[in-house]
Amino acid sequence: MINHILVNTKIAVRNALILLVRLVGIRLFNLNQTITFLTDSQRAYEPEYQLSLPDVFDAIDPDKQVFKRPEAVTLPTYAWQYTPRPASAALLPSGCLFAEGQVLCTDYWNYQAIKHRLRPPKRQTVQTDLLVAPFSHQQDMIAFGGYYDYLFLIAAKLCRLQQAMPEVSFADAAVAYPLFGTSYEQEFLTLMGFRPERILDSRQHDVTFTSCLLGSGGDWFYPSPADIRALQMRLTPLVHNPDKKREPTYISRAGRRRVVNEDALVRMLETYGFRIVEDKPRTLAEQLSIYNQASFVIGPHGASFSNILWCEPGTHLFELFAPDYAPPFFLYLAQLLGLRYSAAYQKRPDQNPVNAIEANMRVSIPDLERKLNQVFESDFR
Incomplete structure (x- = not known):
């Protein structure tokens, strides 16, 4: 009962904040609205993929069924290169992009950006021509966090962006999002070509930019086969x-x-x-x-x-x-x-x-x- 009340309270508070943000002239886009907004910026698209998985019975106790023929359906994935009008876009501490009056949703939700628009924290300003913004959620070890999430939600997306825009050099770009703070993250970003001083935590750095590379989030359970192939291709030399x-x-x-x-x-x-x-x-x-x-x-x-x-x-x-x-x-x-x-x-x-x-x-x-x-x-x- 208490948990039910807490959940309903959180939903009510979130909805009230969303209404407040609208009243001050900020819109929270959902994923479909974001895709439409970025139509002219699209550089790559991969449709959804379906795979019928087999029944899996317990290998030790065959009377138990572990998986009952689940149907795996991936999300379609996108890669964008967005060039805003001067002074019309900003990367928020959450990693969400604020663009022309709306907060884009490239991953799973974006209401976490509300407090950063209402009470922006102090951050160090960094300027770059090209920004790569691959993720818009903070690691909390509940919804997001750890090696699996990093590999399939961030690393695979970065491989997708690099594959979609081979003419772009990550060595000339800055990458910014709420960093996981792990050694494998630093190792991977360095392997992708980012210079250490251009690997930035969006919670601490206010990155101004001319152009921004973005990608949509894939399904958490079922990553896109195209993303998996891109990740394999990039890391297999190791x-x-x-x-x-x-x-x-x-x-x-x-x-x-x-x-x-x-x-x-x-x-x-x-x-x-x-x-x-x-x-x-x-x-x-x-x-x-x-x-x-x-x-x-x-x-x-x-x-x-x-x-x-x-x-x-x-x-x-x-x-x-x-x-x-x-x-x-x-x-x-x-x-x-x-x-x-x-x-x-x-x-x-x-x-x-x-x-x-x-x-x-x-x-x-x-x-x-x-x-x-x-x-x-x-x-x-």
Whole structure:
């Protein structure tokens, strides 16, 4: 009841703020209005894509169904180069673009921009001819945050923009949005050609510009195949596997959704020749290469599985899920990439109520071993 009241209160406050913004002459565009507004600035378009995903039954308990033939539908994606009239546009702290009296919506929503128009924070002014503004949301580790979101919502979009406008040099541009503040972000932006001093946090820098590159956000569960190909093409040169070796690999997790009896699981997997990959910071090249070298990948569901983009076709991904959280996006990627896929629910380690997205799991070692024997005994014993 309290949660229901809080949600309704937040909606009422948001609607009141939106009305207030309109009264002072500012409009919040939705995505369709934004697409129409930027029609003359469009440089690339990719239509939606549909993919029928298979039924997936629990690999250990076939009476349970993990996924019931979901239909994956991507969003159409756009790339724009927008050149406003002088002094008619600004990049807001949220990463949203204010253009000619309206706040554009290039990603998922833009009401977060309201407070920045009503009470603009103090920011350092930076001038650039070309601005790249790839994302309009702040990392909060609830709606947005972490490696998966960065890779598919920001990095893939930047690859799309670069591919759509090859004549544009990112070395001559500034990139600005609410930065994630991670090493992989800095590594990727540098790889894309941005100079370190031109990688700017929009919450701290008021960037004035002549022209701006923008892209629409893709579906969170089902990234556009075109974006995936662009990301693969850009990062594949980082893969290091000169011996073309392949080995079964276990991906550990140290934070939420970890395996509480991992020591016993690792001992079992090591008898089958598994490589054990600890959860610790790694460069992009190291992460991509680990997955490229894997013949079989197993572990608790987590953002690291984003790197299956660099697995060889035919690699088997085996996801371990806690009882109440099983999103289908890695099933989608596996189908798109020609990988084999399995999944299994595991038990909660205790009865304490936990947010489903954070719940740890306890793996049934004998049951899992029996299933793994069926899958790869002939290859790895």
